[in-house]
Amino acid sequence: MSANEPNCLRGIDVSHYQGDVDWPTVAASGVRFAFIKATDGVDDVDPHFAQNWIGAKAAGIRRGAYHFFRPRFDAQQQAMHLLRVAPMDDLALPPALDVEVTDGLDPSAMQAGIKTWLETVWVALSCSPIVYTDPAFWRQNVAGDFSAYPLWLACYAPEPEVPGTWQAWTFWQHTDCGSANGILGHVDLNYCAVSPEDLQKLAAR
Numbered sequence: 001m002s003a004n005e006p007n008c009l010r011g012i013d014v015s016h017y018q019g020d021v022d023w024p025t026v027a028a029s030g031v032r033f034a035f036i037k038a039t040d041g042v043d044d045v046d047p048h049f050a051q052n053w054i055g056a057k058a059a060g061i062r063r064g065a066y067h068f069f070r071p072r073f074d075a076q077q078q079a080m081h082l083l084r085v086a087p088m089d090d091l092a093l094p095p096a097l098d099v100e101v102t103d104g105l106d107p108s109a110m111q112a113g114i115k116t117w118l119e120t121v122w123v124a125l126s127c128s129p130i131v132y133t134d135p136a137f138w139r140q141n142v143a144g145d146f147s148a149y150p151l152w153l154a155c156y157a158p159e160p161e162v163p164g165t166w167q168a169w170t171f172w173q174h175t176d177c178g179s180a181n182g183i184l185g186h187v188d189l190n191y192c193a194v195s196p197e198d199l200q201k202l203a204a205r
């Protein structure tokens with residue numbers, strides 16, 4: 001599926017870099033889902049996470065919390081940090097793990113940490129967390145088989161490149177310099193490859 005497919009659901013992802021988001025305006029523009037930065041490492045919390053999490057829900061947008069993975073820190077502690085910060089509810093998508101730095105670790109160590117984080121979240125929530133990555137980064141620095149988990153692909157080419165053993169993407173971040181009603185400045189834009197009904201089935205609760 002490419003970005004030209006009419007059945008793709010439109011979404012965004014945000015962090016404190018977007019400032020104060022007008023979520024009712026975002027929802028009115030046709031955005032159906034959002035990923036919201038929650039945590040980073042073992043103790044950092046995005047300063048806008050709570051207001052974004054509450055605001056997106058109030059606007060009726062399905063949203064998932066994402067964690068920026070710091071491979072040099074204990075992966076289980078990082079997973080527990082996300083679980084403490086991000087409350088699950090009826091509009092929550094499964095949490096996502098943002099994998100885009102190595103902190104100097106080799107692929108085998110990267111794979112072990114990613115596996116620990118994903119399994120810790122899966123056991124806690126009984127749903128499959130999502131892996132966010134760039135195809136070139138994944139090939140060079142991870143290269144493991146995590147195809148049991150949904151892929152959130154970061155790829156700004158006209159046609160998405162699916163890395164590793166994944167057969168398809170579930171979410172696709174197709175630009176990092178998009179625009180959206182209700183947000184000042186640039187914002188990442190995403191597509192979702194599943195139907196609204198299947199998006200609901202992905203929900204963490």
